[in-house]
Each structure stands twice: as C-alpha cells, then as structure tokens.
Amino acid sequence: MFISSAFAQTAPAAAASGGMTSTLTSMLPLVLMFVVLYFLMIRPQMKRQKEHRSMIDALAKGDEIVSSGGLVGRVAGLNEQFVQLELAEGVVVQLQRSAVVQVLPKGTLK
Structure with a gap:
C-alpha cells in the first residue's frame, strides 16, 4: 500500500482540527476582493445613478x-417620459428624460 496505516488513521483528526480554519x-x-469591488465600483455607480435620477x-x-x-437648449415642455427641448427659436425637439446629461447654470445660453 502507498499510505501507511498510521498516517491514514491520523489524517481525519488533522483535517478536522485545521479544516475550518483553512x-x-x-x-x-x-x-476581500468583493468588499473592495463594492467600495470602488458598485457604491459610486449607485451614487451617480441616484444623483442623475434626482436631477431629472x-x-x-x-x-x-x-x-x-x-x-444644448432650453426646456420648453415636460411630461412624464419626455422633454421638449428648444434648440433655437421655433426649433423644438423631443427627448427622453434619461437622455439629459447635465443642467447648465441659468444664462449660459444666449
């Protein structure tokens, strides 16, 4: 036999004592990798989504x-899913609300 009987008898006892720790x-x-992934990727993404939703x-x-x-334009009208965006005088396009990326400070457009 390849395994001596003395070694075979002590193997289960050794595995039971150090098995849980190993x-x-x-x-x-x-x-640790999941915790780091959460704090570096998942949490900031959720924060950005929340800020975007509140902006919209x-x-x-x-x-x-x-x-x-x-x-780039002024909001001419709003409904639940769409925004009417006035690009120039008399030129109005309709966008989905989720397509809005940024709200500019007042007076940016002239």
Missing part, C-alpha cells in the same frame, strides 16, 4: 440642459 483562510481573499426629477420649464447626443 477553509476560512482560503475564502478570505475572495471576500428636478427639471423645470426654462432650464438649460445638455443631452447625451450633445444637443
């Missing part, structure tokens, strides 16, 4: 905005 030690890097909810007629496509 399992926790081997899982520690995985847990606070839109009002007359606000000057920038869309994700690069269109």
